[in-house]
Amino acid sequence: MKGRTRREWQLRAPDRSLVREIRETTGLSSTASTILANRGIAGGPEAGRFLSGTLRDIASxxxxxxxxxxxxxxxxxxxxxxxxxxxxxxxxxxxxxxxxxxxxxxxxxxxxxxxxxxxxxxxxxxxxxxxxxxxxxxxxxxxxxxxxxxxxxxxxxxxxxxxxxxxxxxxxxxxxxxxxxxxxxxxxxxxxxxxxxxxxxxxxxxxxxxxxx
Structure with a gap:
């Protein structure tokens, strides 16, 4: 469309070792693992609970x-x-x-x-x-x-x-x-x-x- 400015998503760059840990633990792509890291997921086990948690993982x-x-x-x-x-x-x-x-x-x-x-x-x-x-x-x-x-x-x-x-x-x-x-x-x-x-x-x-x- 004429006059429309092209925009591209730019992800913040968290610690690479954290992204790698999340990716290897969950099997997610690098992009998805980066997003989880940027949202405060602190490691592979926490990512697993975030993605596949049970009622026991939710606050009382x-x-x-x-x-x-x-x-x-x-x-x-x-x-x-x-x-x-x-x-x-x-x-x-x-x-x-x-x-x-x-x-x-x-x-x-x-x-x-x-x-x-x-x-x-x-x-x-x-x-x-x-x-x-x-x-x-x-x-x-x-x-x-x-x-x-x-x-x-x-x-x-x-x-x-x-x-x-x-x-x-x-x-x-x-x-x-x-x-x-x-x-x-x-x-x-x-x-x-x-x-x-x-x-x-x-x-x-x-x-x-x-x-x-």
Whole structure:
């Protein structure tokens, strides 16, 4: 295309012995091994865990603040058959996170009434909306769990509380100065959260909750 400037990727040059160790341990190409080294992988064994890790290689879910509160409230809902609404953001992160939690709850508590609302990108946009909260309350929902949203929806969560619903927030976006008044707020980017993986996607936060359950 006329006028387009050609660009080429330029990789930083880490220690060659580290790149060689990663390459020989994993069988990756030199380019892939260089990328891993540039991302802080400190050697062959760590590269192996990064590429083929198991649940044992992941930090304990209970290092995430409020996770125990969230797990206990969901277990209580399962025992009492409290209707649960999973409220998800419109993107693939919201969709996969909602599916992860829904499928787990259906297997763990077969009689638990669980439903999903996923925002429409155009009609709803982002976040927890007051009209959806009102509709959930009218339908008898007792526990609302957000997926990939909720960390900034303070007014909507106050409304949910006023309508007799507990709210569990699962999100990965940066919190504001005030946290929402939810029963539990799971977000690795909370300043007071000790969970080491700060860059989890929304579905990763949900998966951490499921691991705790």
């Amino acid at each position: 879910p209970f290092r995430m603040i409020d996770l125990e509160k969230a797990a206990l409230r969901l277990i209580e809902a399962g025992r009492r058959n409290d209707p649960v609404l999973i409220y998800a953001d419109y993107d693939v992160d919201g969709a996969t996170g909602a599916a992860c939690l829904f499928l787990f709850l259906r297997e763990a508590f077969p009689r638990l009434p669980v439903s999903i609302h996923q925002n429409h990108r155009v009609a709803d946009g982002y976040g927890l909306h007051r009209d959806r909260v009102e509709a959930a309350a009218a339908s008898g929902v007792k526990l609302l769990v957000t997926v990939d949203c909720g960390i900034s929806d303070i007014d909507a969560i106050r409304l949910a509380n006023a309508r007799g619903m507990d709210v569990i927030v699962t999100d990965h976006h940066l919190p504001g100065a005030e946290l929402p008044p939810a029963a539990a707020v799971l977000d690795p980017k909370r300043r007071d959260c000790g969970f080491p993986e700060k860059e989890l996607a929304g579905v990763g936060v949900v998966f951490t909750l499921v691991r705790g359950l």
